[in-house]
Amino acid sequence: MARTTPHVPQASRLAALAGLLADETRASFCLLLLDGRAWTAGELARTTGVAASTASEHLGKLVAGGLLAEERQGRHRYLRLAGAQAAQLVEELAAHAAPDGGRAPGRSLRAASTGNALARGRTCYDHLAGRLGIRITEAMTARGLLRQDTGFALTEDGLEWFGALGAPLDTASRRPLARGCLDWTERRPHLAGVAGAVLCRHALEAGWCERFGTGRAVRATPYGLRALEDLLGIAPATVDAC
Numbered sequence: 001m002a003r004t005t006p007h008v009p010q011a012s013r014l015a016a017l018a019g020l021l022a023d024e025t026r027a028s029f030c031l032l033l034l035d036g037r038a039w040t041a042g043e044l045a046r047t048t049g050v051a052a053s054t055a056s057e058h059l060g061k062l063v064a065g066g067l068l069a070e071e072r073q074g075r076h077r078y079l080r081l082a083g084a085q086a087a088q089l090v091e092e093l094a095a096h097a098a099p100d101g102g103r104a105p106g107r108s109l110r111a112a113s114t115g116n117a118l119a120r121g122r123t124c125y126d127h128l129a130g131r132l133g134i135r136i137t138e139a140m141t142a143r144g145l146l147r148q149d150t151g152f153a154l155t156e157d158g159l160e161w162f163g164a165l166g167a168p169l170d171t172a173s174r175r176p177l178a179r180g181c182l183d184w185t186e187r188r189p190h191l192a193g194v195a196g197a198v199l200c201r202h203a204l205e206a207g208w209c210e211r212f213g214t215g216r217a218v219r220a221t222p223y224g225l226r227a228l229e230d231l232l233g234i235a236p237a238t239v240d241a242c
Contacts, residue, residue: 016065017067020062020065020067021093023058025048025055025058026061026062028048029055029058029059029062029068030067030068030086030090031090031094032044032047032048033079033080033081034081034087034091034122034124034125034216035122035125035215035216036080036081036087036123036125036126036216038078038079038080039078039079039080040076040078040079041055041056041059041077041079044059059079063079066082066086067082067086067089067090068082068086069081069082069083081125084125084126084175084192087124087126088181088192091124091125091129091181091182091183092182094184095182095183095184096182097184117212117213117219118130118185118215118217119131119185119186120132120217120219120239121133121217121219121220121239122215122216122217123216124183124192124216125192126196126197126200126201127190127191127192127197127199128190128191128196128199128209128218129181129183129184129185129190130183130185130186131186131239132209132218132220132239133183133190133191134186134188134190135228135234135239136190136191136199136234137189137190137191139228139232139234140158140161140191142233143157143232143233144157144158145157145158146158146178146191148180148189151179151180152176152178152179152189152193153177153178154177154195158178158195162198162199165231167198167199167201167202169194169195169198175193175194176193176194177193177194177195178191178193178194178196179192179193179196203224204218206227207221207223207224208220208224208227208228209221209224220236220239
């Protein structure tokens with residue numbers, strides 16, 4: 001007698017969600033959108049090397065599944081991750097994916113350079129990741145601005161630090177004030193949540209970091225390296241001159 005699969009609440013929805021990221025093209029789209037910006041369907045198609053019709057089909061599935069949101073302006077269709085929760089899911093799944101153990105056979109120099117840049121520093125949706133994000137998170141923890149022993153939480157000193165920085169936090173936000181996001185290159189958590197987003201925005205606006213290339217890589221500027229050393233005691237060499 002054939003066995004029937006027992007009904008488990010939410011199992012079908014979990015399977016459907018996993019299926020969305022089981023395709024390499026769709027997974028590539030989600031990883032590209034971790035830079036926090038909106039991309040056109042054409043940009044995503046060109047960057048991943050797929051036909052526009054193929055990209056449109058895959059993007060439609062991601063939007064219908066709730067991982068992406070779309071906006072139309074004139075004849076352009078813009079796609080972005082549906083929110084911080086979707087970004088966290090993609091980043092943490094990437095962290096659990098097996099590393100390639102270094103430069104894979106046949107991997108181009110350009111691909112290796114891009115990978116190294118992302119490992120040094122990048123945006124993960126709206127917060128800093130890579131070695132840059134990890135160094136900042138570790139320094140904030142060491143200085144008593146952030147606690148990780150009972151989950152991620154800002155201390156009173158941490159709240160005051162953001163205020164003194166000129167980047168006060170919205171403590172009434174429904175989004176967690178601070179949370180850990182598992183870094184897919186460092187395999188350790190970096191700061192996310194409201195505090196992570198505010199710090200990333202401040203770092204870019206104040207000139208501590210700058211974007212470069214067409215993806216989500218960021219690097220610390222000379223001014224930023226000095227600011228991080230003054231404010232958090234981060235030795236410039238440990239940021240690897242991102």
